[in-house]
Amino acid sequence: MKKFMNEVSKVEDEMILGLVKAYPQYLKKLDCGNVVIRSKRKENKVALISGGGSGHEPAHAGYVGTGMLDAAVAGAVFTSPTPDQIYEGIKAIANDAGVLMVIKNYTGDVMNFEMAAEMAETDGILVKQVVVNDDVAVKDSLYTVGRRGVAGTVFVHKIAGAAAERGEDIHKVQAVAQKVIDNVRTMGAAIRPCTVPAAGKPGFELADDEMEVGIGIHGEPGTHREKIKPANEIVDLLLDKILSDIDYTGGEVAVMINGSGATPLMELFIINNRVSDVLKEKGISVYATFVGEYMTSIEMEGFSISLLKLDEELKSLLDERADTPAFKA
Known part of the structure; x- marks a missing residue:
């Protein structure tokens, strides 16, 4: 370690x-x-x-x-x-x-x-x-x-x-x-685990060509493990599960692309590029987008997608001033 x-x-x-x-x-x-x-x-x-x-x-x-x-x-x-x-x-x-x-x-x-x-x-x-x-x-x-x-x-x-x-x-x-x-739904994936300091070793193991789909924020297992795919295909996999849980069609959403601690911003923006395109194709309007590290898992290399279905009340509150060390609006 x-x-x-x-x-x-x-x-x-x-x-x-x-x-x-x-x-x-x-x-x-x-x-x-x-x-x-x-x-x-x-x-x-x-x-x-x-x-x-x-x-x-x-x-x-x-x-x-x-x-x-x-x-x-x-x-x-x-x-x-x-x-x-x-x-x-x-x-x-x-x-x-x-x-x-x-x-x-x-x-x-x-x-x-x-x-x-x-x-x-x-x-x-x-x-x-x-x-x-x-x-x-x-x-x-x-x-x-x-x-x-x-x-x-x-x-x-x-x-x-x-x-x-x-x-x-x-x-x-x-x-x-x-x-x-x-009205908020999230799903994530990871390609490398994190190491809890007190444990001294990774919480799980993935082969170089594997990813864990549906990973938790403590490294707990998700839905399944499979061969890693191009970013667009991973996004589609996660979005399909999210969009099947809530009907977002015709509505407005806030999007959060959350890094797990060791995923470069370059890759998070590649992910967001696909998320934005898919939502547009499905007639879902993006009101606001947040890309970065908001809830990490130490140094796990992974990400999650969150969609929040908005109404006028939630949009108004989302737009209100916030001033904290990690979130400003």
């Missing part, structure tokens, strides 16, 4: 410290573990908290700031944060308007966030939640019951965060977040 790090046991701590030192105008760290909150607290508006295992950077701490999250909690690499950490994050951002938890559908995340919410509610804090399950690849996986929460979570952060910034009440913010979840 070759990585730019010091001690394996300090990877997550030093990563968060370095992030906060890079962006003190946006972020500050609590003293109770790797919990990051806004440097300037939002008052009298719904606060949003999200998080999960480290290794998905810039998710989730990179989305703390104006128009998105108020707090993010980072566990060990690919490991859910503890209920105590999440509870401290909720307390740090809570106000009378309440707190919305945005949870990716992984068993540990759901369990620990819900335990933290119960702890916060005993303190009189109003807490609501949504669970993101945008991955169309597999129904159940090593980490989930039901579909996994993957890169579409970033759209939930953006749009629900905009609704909160507008001053909507917690029931409205929760409803808007759920609308995004109901």
Whole structure:
């Protein structure tokens, strides 16, 4: 294993410290573990908290700031944060308007966030939640019951965060977040695995001519493994599954081409070129496109495609101002 790090046991701590030192105008760290909150607290508006295992950077701490999250909690690499950490994050951002938890559908995340919410509610804090399950690849996986929460979570952060910034009440913010979840679908593929520092070796193996289709963001298996194909054919394979899950015909969509950590922008733009052409052929209008690394898997070489079906409300919220270390609008 070759990585730019010091001690394996300090990877997550030093990563968060370095992030906060890079962006003190946006972020500050609590003293109770790797919990990051806004440097300037939002008052009298719904606060949003999200998080999960480290290794998905810039998710989730990179989305703390104006128009998105108020707090993010980072566990060990690919490991859910503890209920105590999440509870401290909720307390740090809570106000009378309440707190919305945005949870990716992984068993540990759901369990620990819900335990933290119960702890916060005993303190009189109003807490609501949504669970993101945008991955169309597999129904159940090593980490989930039901579909996994993957890169579409970033759209939930953006749009629900905009609704909160507008001053909507917690029931409205929760409803808007759920609308995004109901209308976003994602699928990905990978050609090289990642290495969790504590493991010291890749999480799986692929031959030089193989790819994993429907890969998860922790390197968990997808639908199948097959010989690698030209980029256009891979895009068609993924889009067919996404487009068969929601009828996007005649509508407008936001597109996210998300890199898994080691896929060059050159290749992501090649992928987007095909996505754009296919959607146009199918009569689906692209309202906005996001290409880059939004929810990674350390240094996995792969990508995912997310499509969000938009209406006028979602377009308006997507266009609202956001100012965070990793996402600006």
